[in-house]
Amino acid sequence: MNKPDNPFKYVCDLLVDKFDIPPDAIQPDALLADDLGIDSIDAVDMIVYMRDVTGGRITPDRFKTVRTVQDVVDLVDHVMA
Amino acid sequence: MANRADLGVRRYTAINGRMGNGRLRNRTVGGTQIDIVKDVEDNSSYREGGGQQPLDSPAGRLWRSLWAALCFFLFGVGALLCGLLYFPLLWLTLRRREQRERLARQSISFLFGLFIRFMGLFVLSWESFGLPPAALRNKRDAQRGVVVVANHPTLIDAVFLMWLLPGADCVVKASHWRNPLLMFAVRAAGYLPNDDDELILSEGARRVREGRCLLLFPQGTRTPMDARPDQVPAFRRGAAVIAARAGVPLLPVRIRCVPPALRKGEPWLRAPARRGHFTLTALPLMDPADWTGDGAGERLGTQKLTTELSTLLLEALN
Numbered sequence: 218m219n220k221p222d223n224p225f226k227y228v229c230d231l232l233v234d235k236f237d238i239p240p241d242a243i244q245p246d247a248l249l250a251d252d253l254g255i256d257s258i259d260a261v262d263m264i265v266y267m268r269d270v271t272g273g274r275i276t277p278d279r280f281k282t283v284r285t286v287q288d289v290v291d292l293v294d295h296v297m298a
Numbered sequence: 299m300a301n302r303a304d305l306g307v308r309r310y311t312a313i314n315g316r317m318g319n320g321r322l323r324n325r326t327v328g329g330t331q332i333d334i335v336k337d338v339e340d341n342s343s344y345r346e347g348g349g350q351q352p353l354d355s356p357a358g359r360l361w362r363s364l365w366a367a368l369c370f371f372l373f374g375v376g377a378l379l380c381g382l383l384y385f386p387l388l389w390l391t392l393r394r395r396e397q398r399e400r401l402a403r404q405s406i407s408f409l410f411g412l413f414i415r416f417m418g419l420f421v422l423s424w425e426s427f428g429l430p431p432a433a434l435r436n437k438r439d440a441q442r443g444v445v446v447v448a449n450h451p452t453l454i455d456a457v458f459l460m461w462l463l464p465g466a467d468c469v470v471k472a473s474h475w476r477n478p479l480l481m482f483a484v485r486a487a488g489y490l491p492n493d494d495d496e497l498i499l500s501e502g503a504r505r506v507r508e509g510r511c512l513l514l515f516p517q518g519t520r521t522p523m524d525a526r527p528d529q530v531p532a533f534r535r536g537a538a539v540i541a542a543r544a545g546v547p548l549l550p551v552r553i554r555c556v557p558p559a560l561r562k563g564e565p566w567l568r569a570p571a572r573r574g575h576f577t578l579t580a581l582p583l584m585d586p587a588d589w590t591g592d593g594a595g596e597r598l599g600t601q602k603l604t605t606e607l608s609t610l611l612l613e614a615l616n
Binding site: 236257261277 | 495496535536600
């Protein structure tokens with residue numbers, strides 16, 4: 218449970234490594250579903266992956282409010298604060 | 299058999315009044331050779347364009363509505379009796395959870411079979427092809443799990459498929475866990491609630507890996523009545539992901555009801571102009587490895603597989 222030094226980079230790496238999203242498509246205001254093609258099953262996998270760094274504090278309910286890449290970064294930031 | 303052939307059965311190569319008794323035979327009726335193949339269940343003489351049926355008249359339609367009401371009532375009574383007597387009895391007598399849940403699921407399959415037959419007396423008719431799949435019928439082959447996916451046109455799709463897939467696990471509407479009539483059954487059977495994606499993926503994969511059969515409806519909900527194409531619920535990818543991660547095949551089952559009945563948004567007791575005829579067809583097994591291989595990877599592969607499933611299962615509706 219190490220807080221990533223740079224939450225934005227952490228989220229980018231996750232999207233690139235695990236979900237094959239092209240790096241240049243990942244902008245803070247990119248919409249996960251519409252712009253990056255992250256579907257509900259991907260969202261479950263993201264939560265599971267992020268549990269490694271957040272220790273399970275990102276729940277599916279909280280993740281439901283997420284729309285953009287920046288929202289994910291904020292959520293990681295928030296639960297690690 | 300002979301009188302079935304006389305009823306104008308032409309569209310199908312094979313009709314057999316009972317399930318699972320079929321040795322492959324040939325029989326000649328009135329000069330026409332008819333193949334009688336196993337796995338086909340048909341309780342009716344209904345055929346498209348088959349002319350007026352006895353229950354099509356206004357009086358027949360009223361009778362079918364009344365019978366449907368009786369069916370709903372009996373379903374409720376049965377659910378209550380099971381919930382208050384039978385499932386608690388299982389709880390008291392079988393301490394091993396796996397064993398108890400399996401017996402509960404098998405009991406549900408059996409009771410749903412009775413219920414469908416009771417409905418089948420007047421309000422509907424059906425035929426099924428390739429169900430239950432050979433892997434479930436034959437104990438020796440039952441070691442390999444399977445994920446069964448179906449489209450979801452009517453209220454009783456799950457009733458049909460739980461009957462035709464004895465003892466199957468199922469992903470069930472989460473609100474049933476708080477429904478006074480159904481809460482006992484879904485808990486006793488250990489079904490998976492549809493509001494917990496992570497549980498469905500992990501527990502679903504675990505169960506089919508054990509050789510069990512998991513039934514789910516990738517659309518998540520019934521297709522609403524008179525839905526425009528953009529209102530048809532999209533297929534979600536979970537079933538393909540479960541099958542890919544567990545290394546088991548998918549069995550697509552196409553459900554069709556003509557004329558449409560018991561759709562989402564349809565008044566329960568409004569009988570269609572003629573009795574609804576259900577056709578449940580098991581399509582060939584699909585191996586997720588065929589999609590996820592060749593460097594496609596799980597994510598892209600299951601996306602393509604899901605699109606393919608959607609095409610296969612919904613094309614019959616158009």
